[in-house]
Amino acid sequence: MSTGFAGSMQAKAQEVAKEDYEKARALAADAARSGAFLYPFKGIFYFLTHRALWKPLASRLLPTLGLSAAVVAGMFFFTYLPQLAILVFVNGPLAVFTTVLLILNESSTLINIVSRNFLLQDALLDTFDGTLVSRNATGVVSEGRQLKSGGDPIERLGKILKSPFEKYSPKALIRYIMYLPLNFIPIVGTVIFIFIQGRSRGHSVHGRYFQLKEWSSSRRSDWLARHTGAYTAFGTVATVLEMVPFAGIFFGFTNAVGAALWAADIEEKNTQMEQSTAPGLREAAKKAE
Structure with a gap:
C-alpha cells in the first residue's frame, strides 16, 4: 500500500516537474524571441550618446551616491558575518561568494525603496519622458505633461499633468522577503x-x-500576461545591472531610458500597423457602398 502511494506521489511529482519545465522553456523562448533583454543595453548606449538625458541624473547624483555608500557599507559591516555563518552550512566554501551576491541584492532593494520614493522619482520620470520626446513620441508624452517648444528633450518637459511612477509597493517588499530564503x-x-x-x-x-x-x-494585466517572457527578460537584466554597487544608480537611469526606447518602438509599430490597415479599411468601405 505504502509502496503504491509512494509510486503515485513520485509520478505526480514528475508530472508537475515536467509541466514547470515546459512553462520555463516556453517563457525562455518567448523572452529570446522578443529581444526585450537587449533594451537595458540599448538604454546604456542611448544614454551615453545623448548628453541632454544626463541632466536628471546629474541633479541627483551626489545625494544618491551618499545614500548608496551608506547602505552598502552598513549592510556589509552589520550583516555579512551573520549571513555568512548561515549560508556556509548550505553553500560550503561558495558561501563567501553567495553572501556577497545576497548583500548586494539586499542593498539594491533598500536603495531602490528609499531613492525611488524620496530622491529619484522626478528625475527618473523626466528621463523616461525625455527619452520618449527624443524619439518623437511627443503625442504620448503630451497626454501626461505639458511640452514646451524648442530646446533639448529635457528642456521641453513642462508641468506634470498626471502623477508620476508608482512608488515601491508594500506587496513588492513582502514578496522580496518571502523569497529571500531561496538564497540558502x-x-x-x-x-x-x-x-x-x-x-x-x-x-x-x-x-x-x-x-x-x-x-x-485589466488591459495592463492582459498585456503583461501576453508578454510575460519579454518583461521578465528586461526585468532580470535590469535587476542584475542595478545590483552593481554605486554604478547601480547609473543603471537605474539607463534602464529607464531602455524602457522608454521599448515603449517608443511599441508606439511606432502600432502607428505603422494603423497606417497600413487604414487604406484597406477605406477600400473595404468603398466596396460596401
Whole structure:
C-alpha cells in the first residue's frame, strides 16, 4: 500500500516537474524571441550618446551616491558575518561568494525603496519622458505633461499633468522577503531569486507608459500576461545591472531610458500597423457602398 502511494506521489511529482519545465522553456523562448533583454543595453548606449538625458541624473547624483555608500557599507559591516555563518552550512566554501551576491541584492532593494520614493522619482520620470520626446513620441508624452517648444528633450518637459511612477509597493517588499530564503540553495537558489525579482521588476518598467496611454488595470494585466517572457527578460537584466554597487544608480537611469526606447518602438509599430490597415479599411468601405 505504502509502496503504491509512494509510486503515485513520485509520478505526480514528475508530472508537475515536467509541466514547470515546459512553462520555463516556453517563457525562455518567448523572452529570446522578443529581444526585450537587449533594451537595458540599448538604454546604456542611448544614454551615453545623448548628453541632454544626463541632466536628471546629474541633479541627483551626489545625494544618491551618499545614500548608496551608506547602505552598502552598513549592510556589509552589520550583516555579512551573520549571513555568512548561515549560508556556509548550505553553500560550503561558495558561501563567501553567495553572501556577497545576497548583500548586494539586499542593498539594491533598500536603495531602490528609499531613492525611488524620496530622491529619484522626478528625475527618473523626466528621463523616461525625455527619452520618449527624443524619439518623437511627443503625442504620448503630451497626454501626461505639458511640452514646451524648442530646446533639448529635457528642456521641453513642462508641468506634470498626471502623477508620476508608482512608488515601491508594500506587496513588492513582502514578496522580496518571502523569497529571500531561496538564497540558502547553493548558486541555483540565488539565480532563481534574482529571476523572481526580475519578473517583479519587469511588471513595473512600463508603469508610466501605461499611465500615459490611459490603459485600465485589466488591459495592463492582459498585456503583461501576453508578454510575460519579454518583461521578465528586461526585468532580470535590469535587476542584475542595478545590483552593481554605486554604478547601480547609473543603471537605474539607463534602464529607464531602455524602457522608454521599448515603449517608443511599441508606439511606432502600432502607428505603422494603423497606417497600413487604414487604406484597406477605406477600400473595404468603398466596396460596401
